Amino acid sequence: MTTLQTEVLVVGGGGTGAGIAWDAALRGYDVILVDRADLAEGTSGRFHGLLHSGGRYVVKDPIAARECVEENAIVRSIASAAIEDTGGLFVTTPDDDPAYGDQFLAGCAEAGLPTEEIDVAQALRREPRLNPGITRAFTVADASVDVWQLVWALANGAATRGARILPYHRCVELHREGDAVTGARLHDERTGETVEVQAAFTINAGGAWAHEIAEMAGIEGVSVVPGKGIMIAMNHRLVNTVVNRCTIPADGDIIVPIRTVSVIGTTDIRSEHPDDLPVTQEEVDAMLADGERLVPGFRNQRAMRVWAGVRPLFDDKKAGAGGSTRDVSRGTALLDHGERDGVGGFITITGGKLTTYRLMAEEAVDAMVEQLGHDRPCTTKTTALPGSEDGAYMSPGTRLRARDRHLKTEQLICECELIERSTLEAGMRARGSQNLDDIRRSLRLGMGPCQGGFCIPRATGILHSLDRLTAAEANTSMRSFLEERWKGVYPILYGDQLRQARLDDWIFQGVLDVEHLPGGPDRDVAATTAREAS
Amino acid sequence: MKWDVIVAGAGTAGLTAAVRAAQSGKKVLVLAKGAGATHLAPLTIDVLGYAPERVESPLASLGGFLADNPDHPYARTGEAAIGEALAWFSDVMAETYPYTGGLERNILLPSAIGAWRPSALVPVTMAEGDLRRDEPMVIVGLRQLKDFHPALLADNLQRAGVPARAVELDIEFDRVDVSTVGLARALDRPEVRSLLAAQLAVRLRSGERVGFPAALGLRHAHTVWSELQDRLGRPVFEIPTVPPSVPGLRVDRILTDALRAAGGRVILGSEIVGAQPDAGGVTVRAKAAARDIEHRADWLVLATGGFAEGSIMLDADWRARETVLDLPLAHVPAAGEARFVPDYFDVQPMARVGVAVDAGLRPVGPDGSRVHERVLVAGASIGGAVPWKEHSGEGISVTTGYHAAGQIAPKASPSVGTRAAA
Numbered sequence: 001m002t003t004l005q006t007e008v009l010v011v012g013g014g015g016t017g018a019g020i021a022w023d024a025a026l027r028g029y030d031v032i033l034v035d036r037a038d039l040a041e042g043t044s045g046r047f048h049g050l051l052h053s054g055g056r057y058v059v060k061d062p063i064a065a066r067e068c069v070e071e072n073a074i075v076r077s078i079a080s081a082a083i084e085d086t087g088g089l090f091v092t093t094p095d096d097d098p099a100y101g102d103q104f105l106a107g108c109a110e111a112g113l114p115t116e117e118i119d120v121a122q123a124l125r126r127e128p129r130l131n132p133g134i135t136r137a138f139t140v141a142d143a144s145v146d147v148w149q150l151v152w153a154l155a156n157g158a159a160t161r162g163a164r165i166l167p168y169h170r171c172v173e174l175h176r177e178g179d180a181v182t183g184a185r186l187h188d189e190r191t192g193e194t195v196e197v198q199a200a201f202t203i204n205a206g207g208a209w210a211h212e213i214a215e216m217a218g219i220e221g222v223s224v225v226p227g228k229g230i231m232i233a234m235n236h237r238l239v240n241t242v243v244n245r246c247t248i249p250a251d252g253d254i255i256v257p258i259r260t261v262s263v264i265g266t267t268d269i270r271s272e273h274p275d276d277l278p279v280t281q282e283e284v285d286a287m288l289a290d291g292e293r294l295v296p297g298f299r300n301q302r303a304m305r306v307w308a309g310v311r312p313l314f315d316d317k318k319a320g321a322g323g324s325t326r327d328v329s330r331g332t333a334l335l336d337h338g339e340r341d342g343v344g345g346f347i348t349i350t351g352g353k354l355t356t357y358r359l360m361a362e363e364a365v366d367a368m369v370e371q372l373g374h375d376r377p378c379t380t381k382t383t384a385l386p387g388s389e390d391g392a393y394m395s396p397g398t399r400l401r402a403r404d405r406h407l408k409t410e411q412l413i414c415e416c417e418l419i420e421r422s423t424l425e426a427g428m429r430a431r432g433s434q435n436l437d438d439i440r441r442s443l444r445l446g447m448g449p450c451q452g453g454f455c456i457p458r459a460t461g462i463l464h465s466l467d468r469l470t471a472a473e474a475n476t477s478m479r480s481f482l483e484e485r486w487k488g489v490y491p492i493l494y495g496d497q498l499r500q501a502r503l504d505d506w507i508f509q510g511v512l513d514v515e516h517l518p519g520g521p522d523r524d525v526a527a528t529t530a531r532e533a534s
Numbered sequence: 535m536k537w538d539v540i541v542a543g544a545g546t547a548g549l550t551a552a553v554r555a556a557q558s559g560k561k562v563l564v565l566a567k568g569a570g571a572t573h574l575a576p577l578t579i580d581v582l583g584y585a586p587e588r589v590e591s592p593l594a595s596l597g598g599f600l601a602d603n604p605d606h607p608y609a610r611t612g613e614a615a616i617g618e619a620l621a622w623f624s625d626v627m628a629e630t631y632p633y634t635g636g637l638e639r640n641i642l643l644p645s646a647i648g649a650w651r652p653s654a655l656v657p658v659t660m661a662e663g664d665l666r667r668d669e670p671m672v673i674v675g676l677r678q679l680k681d682f683h684p685a686l687l688a689d690n691l692q693r694a695g696v697p698a699r700a701v702e703l704d705i706e707f708d709r710v711d712v713s714t715v716g717l718a719r720a721l722d723r724p725e726v727r728s729l730l731a732a733q734l735a736v737r738l739r740s741g742e743r744v745g746f747p748a749a750l751g752l753r754h755a756h757t758v759w760s761e762l763q764d765r766l767g768r769p770v771f772e773i774p775t776v777p778p779s780v781p782g783l784r785v786d787r788i789l790t791d792a793l794r795a796a797g798g799r800v801i802l803g804s805e806i807v808g809a810q811p812d813a814g815g816v817t818v819r820a821k822a823a824a825r826d827i828e829h830r831a832d833w834l835v836l837a838t839g840g841f842a843e844g845s846i847m848l849d850a851d852w853r854a855r856e857t858v859l860d861l862p863l864a865h866v867p868a869a870g871e872a873r874f875v876p877d878y879f880d881v882q883p884m885a886r887v888g889v890a891v892d893a894g895l896r897p898v899g900p901d902g903s904r905v906h907e908r909v910l911v912a913g914a915s916i917g918g919a920v921p922w923k924e925h926s927g928e929g930i931s932v933t934t935g936y937h938a939a940g941q942i943a944p945k946a947s948p949s950v951g952t953r954a955a956a
Contacts, residue, residue, distance in 0.1 A: 482878050516649045
């Protein structure tokens, strides 16, 4: 058993938790950030990748809209390397009421969101695939964000200031001494080891799981309603601008171009448990039909992957049974458990959205600083994250340009996402992980149209030789990748993507025979396997 | 022009049907959208590898397997056709790229990551990799070949009790990325083989047999392989890799050459865009450079493949269809039934979907009656199998391709019967 001491323990490694770790580290605190899985594997990694301009909320939730307007500008300036400046359009489709556009304009003015109504013809020139039947179009400052880049930049930034980042460390117990939380017991999901943390202050950034963490401190009534949303990634950038339907927020009304794909989202369905998010045929059909409204022919493109995320919607009055969760406030819930429950050294922050992660972090750390009686102001508004110092946005052509220079000197491991061998090896070393899904999130390995058909056998071989994994570990890593991938693939398999999937089966089952690797299917081995201590 | 037989598809099934028909005196035209699935397949002839436990002897297991799977393509052709087809295939390959094995006992060969693949008939260039034998193996990779990782392969063999180790060579190429096809072409050149053998010889231990990625020559595979055995003074074997498949390219060339030698013709880039079968034959419209061209034949052999080849499609409205003739499909999950199941390694219901055929390989409707008399179906187009799980894909292709050719007016061609008996 290991015992660690720290000033601040942050439980939950999504956008909010990583933001808190960075914020607190910048203010000079010693920080430990833990998550039961990989960073940004919960809600933060399961959204559409939209950095909101605020346009979506201007009519219905002006406070949220104003927050988005401000945070959008700040995040663009401090985390540019994780952001593509796509811009956004709100368009009135034939199914939408054109009069909403006037409400929209008024709301934008109210929220301080710069917008301009442009000619439909101009909008169609900018996005030729858009439904030609649109009647109005408005520009906004939407952007797309690579959330894994963002969250890891936050975590790495914190780490350079001494923070310890512990993914795959599940918080299984919070320790209380008298009226205060004094730390936590962690379970290392990869080694099975127990880690004790003694912390002066603990921040619960558990998002949709925040109630589970709060209950560990004996605190009841933290009610987070899981609102499930599904997203589908299509294999092209069908649009190069974020496209929103100009209407009261509903299902399937946003398409976000991000990296090599475009993502449509989302839905909002009351879910029983944040870990149980099945995707149904009806949801997929509805989402594809929604895509068709914005981009005719959408359905006949290749749907590559579907996933479901869960919004942490905080509800102090217990949510009623059934019905939509969309009307629950999306605002941040910051609970000072000293005031609320008489438990000191412990706060919970939940709710919110990725776009406002920084503001949430600031508010949470401010609350902690106040409780501790310190005077340490927040500096995250003006401090660039590692890699974003030059303020340059990411762009879809970056990897292609680099590839051009390395044609004769670098092996290309993932053709879809243009990942070269040295990049892959560096990424594997940096993560110290033998989980190919971790590498996928860090580098987009296997995220392209072939969904890992060609790069995953290569990456498995490289991981095996690089890390000196045993063959059993390498096999498990590959099998886990395939099983995890399949979950996001099978509900949307049709057309050419089904053809691709069958080719992948041919490779993995027919040629390589992954299923019958020695040792058998041993599928009881945890999806995230242990890295043997060397 | 009028043909006796038009074969749609230039994969293993299509070329098998075409060559056999042409050798029996038919005028044969192969129309194909592009290169066949030969370019993807390891071209070991796997007849039945798992059912679902590993099959030691296809001959002994097929009876029980077909009793459990009465809609399997082998159940249509009959077991006897499998043996005949394999004998015929071996015969065609014998001169340039000989195969060894048979239905009595599956040969166990390592896959490119070290699993044990059971195959009935394998190229001689792979046969020394027989995992039932005791001699230790050394697996040879090449730094420049990203699709072959000898250390992982060898470790997996070790785990299963086969003594194995890995060696990685670094041969100068003009680039850092070489494909299996590029390597195979290079090894067709004697000086590259000499270099390889010289680099490797000093790193071998006594008693070891030597496994290479299946890239030992493209046009001269058998020569390259036997020369390396001589130079290294020990058994050498190839291990199939992910696509593109060098063994597949070899077989494609041999079958295509055999077809041309027998008077047949292959036109790639001629996707069939319309076909009208009638009582006396089939009229086919196919894409060509300037405009579509019509071809007429007494028979059409449909060997365009399944989902992986894009010949059976599941549309965006979830309707499955065969794309050339819109033939009736069997095993399509009904509305509300699962098309796929959540566990990747389970049998996926959609995998069985394919054209329903009778014993004469004619497409049939739900009531079992023939929908076209002059259309024959072969290979992955036929439903009822789960080729990658069963390890039966090439076996089905060779058997149904052979059997389809056998259905074509055998009366007019006595030589067909003679061959089948051989």
